[in-house]
Amino acid sequence: MDLSTLIGLILGLAALLLGYIWDGGHLGALYVPSALLIVLGGTFGAVIVSFPMARLKEVPQAFKMAFLEKKQDPQVIIDEIVDMASIARREGVLALEQRAQEHQNAFLKDGLMMVVDGTDPELTRQIMELEMDAVEHKNDGYVKIFECAGGYAPTMGIIGTVMGLIHVLGNLADPDALGPAIAVAFSATLYGVASANVIYLPIAHKLKLRNQQQISVMELMLEGILALQAGENPQLIKKKLASFLPHKKNAKQAKSEVGGDLAQES
Structure with a gap:
């Protein structure tokens, strides 16, 4: 479970609700079923129209990708490739x-x-790059679904508000009921803007980040395999692949290598 995604969603929603209560609001006033139906139903309907059913069936996988972090330590992969490169130089690639x-x-x-x-x-590179493109295309499809929902939700909120105001203006005979009725109408805008900026768009951004991380690891593997295939020196492979490490890890590894070289010289 990726705690940052879960904590972020809970914190965002809690901040909105607690801020509303702080000003003397009542949570019951925020629950307007008709506005909720208009915003959620309208958003989901627009998303369904925008994408083929085959793509929509992948939504559970998108949620899984956003909430469940598949950890792949680049340093572990580098060490493994370097070890295999050493074996290949000693015993051949068939080993x-x-x-x-x-x-x-x-x-x-x-x-x-x-x-x-x-x-x-060259054929190895082409095949592996095609596989990387396929993964990137699939992940990009996940992102577009949530970006699309994040774009439609505020608009559906405005539509719900306008519909509510039409209802209010059609019943001006009771002035005392105008205030609560207008508040109910504007709740649709609240649902639309809040859901877009606390749920849909942040999840889309998280999916983009997951995609970048996954493609970066695949690029590391590709370069490592090509270097292994070319019979390059394992230590040179290690230094080459270190460029894929996060900045702090990269600097730490370089420092340790320099320290090791100085120790050997002394």
Whole structure:
């Protein structure tokens, strides 16, 4: 579970509700079923119109991607590739066959099997880049669904408010009821703007970040496999792949390597 996503949603909603209560508001006044139906129903309907059913069936996977963080430590992957490069230099790439077949990461497994099978390096790159493009396209589809919902929700809120005001203006005979009726009408705008900026758009942004992280790790694997296939020195591979590490980790690793070199010189 990615706690940042869950904590952010809870904190955002809680801040809105507590701020409303702080000014003397009552939570019961915010619950307007008709406005909720207009905003949520209208938003979901517009999203359904905008995307094919095959894409909409992937919404649960998008939620899973946003709330469940699939941790892939780049440093662990680098160490693994460097270790395999050392084995390949000593015993040849065929020595990696069993390790490749048993690897849990499908992308890295496919790349290693192409190396073991003697696939042309350029063809290996093309195949793996096509797979990366497919993953990026799929993840981008997740993002667009939530961005679309975030764009429609405020508009549906305004539509609900206008509909409520039409109802109010059609019943001006009772002046005492105008205030509560107008408040109910504007609740639709609240639902639309709040849902867009606390739920839909933040989740879309989180999915973008997840996509960037996943593609970055896949690029690391691709460069590592191509370097392994070219028979490059394992230490040079390690330094090359270190550029994919987060800045702090990269600096820490460079410092440790410098310290190790100084120790050897002394």
